[in-house]
Amino acid sequence: MNKIILLPLTLLIFFGAFAGELAKGSKLYQKHCASCHGVDRAGTVAPPLLPLFLKKIPEKKLIYIIKNGLPATQMPAFPQLSEDEIKSIIAYIKTPAKINWSEEKITNSISIENLPTKKLPIKNIKNIVAVVERGHQKVWIMEETKILDKFDFRNVHGGLKFSPSGWKLYVPSRDGWIGRYDIDKGKFFGKVRACVYLRNISLDRTGKYILVSCWLPRSIVILDAESFRPVRFIKQDGLISAIYELYSKDKAIFTYRDKAVIGFLDTKDFSIVYKKIKEPYEDFFIDPFEKYIVGTSRKGTQLIVYDINADKEIFSYPIEGMPHLASATFWYKNGKFYFATPHIGKPYITIWQMYKWKFVNKVNIRGNGFFVRTHPTTPYLWTDNGKDKIVLVDKNDYMVKTVETIKGKRVIHTEFSGDGNLAYVSLYNKDGALLIYDSITLKLIKKIPASIPIGKYNIINKSRKYAPYLLGKDVFLAKCWGCHHQTQSAFGPSFKWIVNHRSKDIIISHIMNPEATYKQLGYKRNAMPRLDLSEEELKAIVSYMMEFKDAENN
Structure with missing residues (x-):
């Protein structure tokens, strides 16, 4: 009998102590942190302090950051706080928070820079490459081997998008900010905060609207691409994987991580039609001719093809390890179209035939890769395997060769110039570099020091409307x-x-x-x-x- 009484009493004492710890942490947070991170922890001049952003950071590291600050940032040190006080703050910021976001908050966040214009010496807009240097929170504007300009953007992670003309570049951050760089004017235009936690952005096919998928709050936000003003705030009840525009019609497509549904957004009136599927597509791509969606789930047990016009799944194939379909690459040979994808946590890429859908090959790359890219100019698939060599897979016989870089540096993500003559490769280290290769001879042309360089973006290789163009170059070389x-x-x-x-x-x-x-x-x-x-x-x-x-x- 005593044990039955003591157990609830013990729980009451525990939860009471925890509640007291949170109340103490809340008070300390409001006193020391709220002015920069926001009263609601959604972030203002500093990033949000919410579980989604903090779950991967060890407590020991958080204690060190609060105690000592972060060099070269606005984060100050708080040496006057005891370790117990810091732990109370950490306990508080790791608890869920109710985030209220609105069109009014989006509008109030708009910040337009009044910077002078300058003319960049651009020879061909289709060869412009934007490089994300995560370590220094910068984006570079490059053509060929020259850096034409750089600008700062806090918490930049990737997912940059070009306007249809290529002359405007939109840059998202995980904490909801979207900036725009006007390449034609050589200046950073300004920024807006669409939400608190952002998944990805896209532009409709006209370039008039920015389409933003958000996790906090769960929503799709439509922004005017010129003024940044909110056009529509559409609440969602699931976690969106990504949203991508169609170039052939006024539609965009999105899927969820936690719902077996595909959403089709009309980019003229912003109505949404939902189609049920068998399991969630946590990662997906739309084929180059916009007839199919190729998706997979986090469980990584099936690769599935969905026919957009027929509204049904037409192909599935059992697989191991989730394909990273957002980084899949396409090519054409011998009358057939193919795609290749890496698999998260697995030491191989897989090759698939499109349109007569079938599995073709599994290629061992001897390490866990994350990106695979190609271009009609190169005979190879360029991939990485978490090590210090570029891995090249021959598109004809799938034989593997490697290119030495710098011993001990991690190779990640290749992208090409629009004409395909140059390959840009990242050494993903704090003291890393951007390596620029001749894509045909594989000769290293230039090495540019960089701190954690990651994504490279070129309108020909990253804008979906150019996918048929690139495949058409392959068809031209084969047939014409x-x-x-x-x-x-x-x-x-x-x-x-x-x-x-x-x-x-x-x-x-x-x-x-x-x-x-x-x-x-x-x-x-x-x-x-x-x-x-x-x-x-x-x-x-x-x-x-x-x-x-x-x-x-x-």
Whole structure:
């Protein structure tokens, strides 16, 4: 009987002591921390102090930071606080908090910089590369091997997006801030805080709106891309994995980590249609021709293909280790389209055929990789494996070779210039570097010191609308190179001449059935072979051709 009475009494004492500790921590927090981190811990001039941001930081490190501050930041030291007082603050900031966010708070957060403009010496906007230097909280604007400008952005982590023209760059942070750099004016425009914890951003296909997926509060926020003013605040009851725009229609697609649903957002009226699926897609990509969604779950037991037009899953394949589908890469060879993806926590990448969906190969890269990239200019898939070498996988026979970098430095994330001639590779260390290689000879051209450089972003390689263009270059090299040149006359007219003198419909008709169209084009006889292209090959080659259309003829 005594034991039954003592147990609740013990619990009451424990919870009473814990409540007292939290009350003490709350009081100390409001006195010492609230002016920078916010009364509600949502952050103001300093980052949020909430469980989502703190769960991976050991208590010992938090104690050290509060006691000693952080050099080169606005975080001061608090040597006057005892260790017990600091532990009370830590206990308090690790408890859940109710976050209220609103369109009014978004509007009040808008900060527009009044900086002078400057003209950057840009030769080709499509070769601009934005580099995230996480260690110094900076973003670089580069072309080829030159840094043209740098700007500060606190808590930058990646996920940068270009406007459709490429002349504006949008930069998100995990704590909800979105900044814009105007490349055409050579200056940082300003920033806005869309929410407290941000997953990713996208732009609608016109570039008019910024689409923001948020975890705190759970929402989709639509912002005017020019003024940053909120247009719509759409509450959600799940954790969104990511949101991506479609380039072919006024839609965006998002999925959840914790709900077996796909959301289709209309980017004109902001209505949402939800479609049920069998299990949540915690990571996904949309195929280059916007017919399918390829998704997977954190459990990593299935790779699934969802047909957007048919509203159903049409393919699944058992796998081990969650594919990192957001970093998948695409290419074309021998009449077929492929993608490759790394697997989180597994020492391999996998190769898959698209459109006649099937598993092709598992390639051992001898370590846990996180990114895989390619470009029509290179014969390789460029990946990393958590070590100090670049891992190259031949796209024809899947044989593996490595490129030495700097011993003991961790290689991560390759990206290419728009033309594919240069490969940018990060050495992901505090005393790391950005390495720039000739993508064909694999010769190191330049090494630029950098502190924890991570993502590199180029409009051709990172904007979804250019995926068919890149695949079309592969189709061109396989099917058209013998008779046509991109800009010069060869056996046949150049692509540049064709797209500036013929309609898109005529071009498609002539590719599909030249015998039926050659007279209409003024030829006495037909010299164009019938290529029997698949629907995807045709879309790819036409997309590639249309990039040579002069601006005045668009």
